[in-house]
Amino acid sequence: MAVTFSDLHTEQGVKSVEDHLAGKTYISGDQLSVDDVKVYAAVSEKPSDAFPNASKWYDCVASQLAKSFPGKAVGVSIGGSAAQPEAPATAAADEDDDDMDLFGDETEEEKKAAEEREAAKKDTKKPKESGKSSVLMEVKPWDDETDMKKLEACVRAVEMPGLLWGASKLVPVGYGIKKLTIMLTIVDDLVSPDNLIEDYLTCEPNNEYIQSVDIVAFNKI
Structure with a gap:
């Protein structure tokens, strides 16, 4: 079932992510997915320590995304909130879990x-x-x-x-x-x-x- 989040730039919105992540590592399932990328993009900055689940999840997504980009992040400002620098890529202890390229080859x-x-496009005669x-x-x-x-x-x-x-x-x-x-x-x-x-x-x-x-x-x- 699809999960809906709103107002993720507010404390109330981040709390909804915090509650959803109770007992979970990722937004959907047990692996990083496009759902995590969508929510991550909507959260304006790293959640504070008052939201431990959301903060841990944010760091996890950031570290995965950092592997796709070799440049050193210096932080940007979006909508008046300073974005945190992306964590640099580190050697993964578990290749099976971390060997994921979000922006690499197409999935099935x-x-x-x-x-x-x-x-x-080819079969224009059939009703769509x-x-x-x-x-x-x-x-x-x-x-x-x-x-x-x-x-x-x-x-x-x-x-x-x-x-x-x-x-x-x-x-x-x-x-x-x-x-x-x-x-x-x-x-x-x-x-x-x-x-x-x-x-x-x-x-x-x-x-x-x-x-x-x-x-x-x-x-x-």
Whole structure:
């Protein structure tokens, strides 16, 4: 059953995460999933010691994400709250548990979802059943001088039926460059992620700020 969190920038919202994580390590199941990434992106800063479950979970997700990015985090400010520096990657004691690349090869679920989208495009004669998907994108700037606020504004300015932008986070990638990770929900029959990238995000005038966009997670809702 889907779990709903709200107002995660407030103490009450963080408490809901604290209560949910009682006796658990991750938001869903016993492994890190896109659910953890979505909640992590919505939490503005590391929970205080008053929320031990949420604080431990936050550190765990941060350490996993840090392995995907070799650059040293120096901290960013989002919405007036100073973001904590990401913990550097450390050698894992248990290779089976920690050898996970969130932004690496496609999972079986993602491959299956891509195949379903392609099949739907080819078979236009069959009636389609409307569904929704949750997508995590990485938006990369041209260099360290790119205005990331304007870059995010360009992304969120793209509007179309069936598209809803969600939580976002700036992630250091090295040499003073940061990339924007952003969640979005789409109605499959109305929005194609590939067309969204090619026809809106990376074309004029947005390509003044955006160098490239990658889909790092795609899940049916």
